[in-house]
Amino acid sequence: MPKSILVITDLNETNNCSLKKARDIAGPLGTEIDVVRFIKITATEQHDEVSVDKQSKILADSVTEVFANHQPQGSIKSQVVVTDDIVNWVVDYTNEKDFDLVVKAGHRSETLFHTPCDWALIRSLQVPVLIASQQGWRKKHVILAAIDPAAKDDVHRELNHAILEWTKKWGQKFDCSIHLVYSLPVSNILRELDIIDVQEYAREHRIEGEEQLTELLNGYDIPDVKLHVTAGAPERAIPHCANELKAELVIMGSLGRRGLQGMLIGNVAEKVIHHLRTDSLIIASNK
Structure with a gap:
């Protein structure tokens, strides 16, 4: 099972779905968790530092709440990243950090000429990807x-x-x-x-x-x-x-x-x- 997990979370997912699925996997394993949330901009846009700080605080609070009983607490970190290319950032980051698993909440917005982030990550990453649903797990x-x-x-x-x-x-x-x-x-x-x-x-x-x-x-x-x-x-x-x-x-x-x-x-x-x-x-x- 994975020893280190990259969790990709965003404000559009319901009830911190990806964080909770990562917690359920990591709990029995003592896994290191790296959580990232993206602010996507175009190449010509300027990002707002206040917005980044606000999102960082929201994300940190969510991580603290979801992983309240996870030990050791020092094995969890979070960050907000501003980028115009989420997929390439994730590919480079996973190659650099050598993650064992990527966890991301699923989104269903695909059309023939639009590849959502889910599909692009599956096609680009050599790391297994867990696309998380809202469905919870039974005990067995x-x-x-x-x-x-x-x-x-x-x-x-x-x-x-x-x-x-x-x-x-x-x-x-x-x-x-x-x-x-x-x-x-x-x-x-x-x-x-x-x-x-x-x-x-x-x-x-x-x-x-x-x-x-x-x-x-x-x-x-x-x-x-x-x-x-x-x-x-x-x-x-x-x-x-x-x-x-x-x-x-x-x-x-x-x-x-x-x-x-x-x-x-x-x-x-x-x-x-x-x-x-x-x-x-x-x-x-x-x-």
Whole structure:
């Protein structure tokens, strides 16, 4: 589990969501917490020192309230940063400080030609990103990890490994129920033309999919894992499975597509997050 966490918080999130999620993760681990809030300006604007001081005081008070019982108190620090490029600042800062995890409250403002900060961070960071929802965790919470046991290329295999490692660590540190889901690929054309029934397809290939998942799990020592095999578009199948399980956290990988490819093709993880109402832990590909 992470030893140091960067928390990105802002005034628009409800009830200090990102701070509370970071606290819940850090509490059992004694993790160092670095909290940042941004004042975004354009390259030609001048920032107001009074506004920075005011935001710094508000942020410090929120951190003190949320982390009142966190020990040691000296392991938490906060800052307000004025910048015209939040994503590049975060990328440079995470590279400099070598964080293990970034926590940020989710925002749902995406359109085809506008990439919100959530997506840009997922595509740019090599550090896992926890996109926090407003949903709280039960005492014994449910986590769902999405993997592809049929992956043939090294990039997807390494993502599988990273996802399972994080799933194992999470299970070791928290009292939770662990589930794995494999979304069988189905041709979009066949699905949209109703040539194939995805539910029937999943039933027919369930045993085969479970065998692939079981084989992939060998060597990870993750106890009491429940396996699920679905079919169809992952951005629909994975959120549906998470909803059925009432999962509090979904863990998945991201290839981090950028530029025009990212806008037009997108990233499966981003499409899945769009339909989730739970926390999402995104593991970036190193390729």
